[in-house]
Amino acid sequence: MSDDRTESAFLTRLTALVRKETRQMLRDRSNLMVGLLLPVALILLFGFGLSFDVKNAPVALVMQDRSAGAREIVSGLRGSAYLDPIDVETMEQASRMLREGKVDAIVQIPNDFASRQVKGGAEIQLILNGVDSTTAQTLEAYIQGAVGVAVARQADRGGATASGGSVTLMTRTWFNEEGNSRWYLVPGLVVLIMTLVGAFLSSLLIAREWERGTLEALFVTPVRPLELVLAKLAPYIVIGLIDLTMCLLAAVFLFDVPIRGSMLAIILVSFLYLLVSLLVGLLISGVTRNQFAASQVALLTSFMPALMLSGFVFDLRNIPVAVQVVAQILPATHFMGVIKTLFLAGTDWGMVASNSLILMGYIAILTILTRRTLRKRLD
Template sequence: MKPSLFFVRLRALLKKESKQLLRDKSSLAIGLLLPIILILLFGYGLSFDLSHGRVGVVIEQSSPQSNQLIAGLNGSQYLSTQQYTNYPEAEKAIQNTEIDAILRVPTTFAKDIAHGQAKLQLLLNGRSTNIASSLQGYVSGAINTAFAINADRQNIAGSTAMVTVEQRMWFNESGDSSWFLVPGLIVLILTLIGAFLTALLIARERERGTLEALFVTPVRPLEMVIAKLVPYFVIGMLDIVVCLLASHYLFEVPMRGSLLAIMGASLMYLLVSLLLGLAISGLAQSQFQASQIALLASFMPALMLSGFVFDIQNLPVLVQIISQILPTTHFMSLIKTLFLAGDDWMLWLKECGILMLYVVILTTVACKSLKKQLR
């Protein structure tokens, strides 16, 4: 074999493969756009740091010492404070996840400081054990630093102005991380199963040529969407039951909300996930393309940007806005509240209303992708 002929053939093959790659838009997108998407997603989505701990401070009696306490908390770059005039108001705020902790300052705080020993009560939102443990350290550090600086300025021994922070964990008294993770895992499972079950349906029929056979029948797009959804919706219902049984009996996660609220929200999100996969399948040109888009549009954002592991408040503002567009974010917040805090019907109506909006949008997209025309 002459070397010159080898290189001639190799050059021809390279030219052919390069042209084929340039014509294949999906491969180009995966090769060029996927790395960019992943580096941005992981770079901005992965953060174990607490950069915006929201602390509600209940001051039962204002004094120079309590003002000094507030100044110390505000002096920390990791904390932001919100003052409340009474405890029930702060309690409602932590239940609605408006704040991450309550710092309760008693009426005797100023007198206790003067006697050299003061106690504060810190109530932590245990729905996220990582945030709670970090927040406890930041609050205690900010308070001790503030009073130590003041004692140093007045030439007072640090031991004569000691402040003790007594902490309690709400919604997760044992501090068990599985209480926080298992409800989130249910969301991820429904996202993965729902989107991937239906992501290949229409793309598979398009590749096999059976979709065109449906176009000559009087079947309408909405009827096709419903017919394709129902069998997989039944499978998804069984998955929900299995997940709830496992969370309660195997992992011993409390279900403080009603079963009706949890099942209703889960079925609504399952429908959204199935419709997302079906819409992707209708828009994709191949099964491979549909599977890649389903991975990027469903599972990856659900894992990184929904609040499953990392607190959304710690992400950049732009990423927070993007996370609020995802249906997974709304269901994640709702399911954790239902499991650990109990029924919150205002939150349930709000989040399920948003999920219903996604059902309408995705149903419309899926029907549009099934118009009776050949591509």
């Protein structure tokens, strides 16, 4: 009987405690957000946003020979579901498109293709964008397969053995000749570190002062919201620039990654993106006014998207259109593209200017929104 009473009392206390904790959890919206929204975000990001497939890869096609044999090769490329050939008049234009990232490869059919094919020694030049070594290797295999199918079709029509050996693919890799994955990943780390230092750390600033009650003391002083924003940003700008310096030194001396673009351009776009990240963090902290909630929102809205949807891990052209639209809204996507180009391909001032204007637009919008969250009022 005593045991029954003890068990009943235990269940009564446990039930009461479970009810109390459940009510407390339902009142704590930040915990609910982490527990329910974070899994949903991860499911959507990994399910729809993560793809290592190569589909409809843009390939610049330079046809200097328009014979029947050359057109047969082109039809093989156009018939592949993995390739999207784009007709280009000159190699100079194709090279510019490859450097700007508008195409992933160049296929050049030389003007002596037909005569060499008759002799059994025709060659086609393939130039790959080696910034992403995995994509380059996959694309090379697809193009070799498409050319082989086209040559086999020619041989069948001519009654010859379908071997595909009469056409040789001469492959060169630009921007990452060694196919070193570090050359692809290290520039992207600059984006992630700037995001971490900017959005994640600064998201705790205003929230911490709201929790401690120190922000109210500033409301009775002549300090203006814009002045408060600038004062909050200043120390973290210094930290961000120090981190950028460490990234550049590590890239060159630790990982042997070349920096082929202008150092001035790298510093300029990195500084602009650092400001964007810091303002995002300040905006989050001003809206949430809670350190835990601010850190979680910063993780979900800045660091995770920068990791998954900026082009750091895989080519954004291989994901669904809806996810591509979301990716283009992210500041990290624009910074990722230009920083990789500056590291490995060289300086494209047009690309630097366009992405810098986009980042400055984000700075203007975020500054206005952040000032509104820091108005002198008490809720």
